[in-house]
Amino acid sequence: MKNLNRNEAFKLWDIYWNDSVNEFFKVEAIQDYGAEEIVQSPSYEAWAKGDKNKSIEIMKQNANEWSKQTRQKRVLKIRIHIVKKPYSSYIEWEIMHYKLVNIPLGDEKVYLVNSEDIKDVIIPGDFMIFDNERVANSHYGETGKMTGMDFYDRGEDISKFIRLKDLLLSKAIELETSL
Numbered sequence: 008m009k010n011l012n013r014n015e016a017f018k019l020w021d022i023y024w025n026d027s028v029n030e031f032f033k034v035e036a037i038q039d040y041g042a043e044e045i046v047q048s049p050s051y052e053a054w055a056k057g058d059k060n061k062s063i064e065i066m067k068q069n070a071n072e073w074s075k076q077t078r079q080k081r082v083l084k085i086r087i088h089i090v091k092k093p094y095s096s097y098i099e100w101e102i103m104h105y106k107l108v109n110i111p112l113g114d115e116k117v118y119l120v121n122s123e124d125i126k127d128v129i130i131p132g133d134f135m136i137f138d139n140e141r142v143a144n145s146h147y148g149e150t151g152k153m154t155g156m157d158f159y160d161r162g163e164d165i166s167k168f169i170r171l172k173d174l175l176l177s178k179a180i181e182l183e184t185s186l
Contacts, residue, residue, distance in 0.1 A: 074112030118179035
């Protein structure tokens with residue numbers, strides 16, 4: 008396992024992403040990524056102020072470049088977000104983003120897992136599995152900004168992540184694009 012700071016982590020993450028050929032599996036466990044750049048977007052700012060129509064308009068306008076890059080990656084893309092009820096404003100916004108962008112334009116399968124359904128399960132934070140061979144496990148600071156990642160390369164023991172993947176998929180509810 009290799010632990011890298013934020014800047015170095017993004018470089019190795021890109022290598023893992025570019026090398027993947029079959030499947031990308033991502034778990035998101037945080038309810039508000041407050042310090043990440045995506046949350047500081049005009050779309051989220053409009054959503055947080057209650058202007059959901061403006062937020063959706065901005066979301067659709069900004070979707071093209073991201074979705075084109077993501078769709079070109081011809082792998083099965085599965086995302087699970089572990090959510091707590093009631094939903095935070097961020098989770099509500101992100102669910103809308105999933106429905107309008109990630110699923111139809113990014114060619115992702117998106118699932119939600121209610122945190123109550125897995126309350127006895129230890130989730131090591133956000134993690135991504137590439138082709139069931141490599142793992143990137145993110146670490147976040149108190150403000151919600153990603154500070155670094157642990158990377159497990161081919162040949163290293165990632166069995167706990169594979170078991171979590173299987174468990175989470177068994178509890179997951181697929182998110183539909185209908186509004």
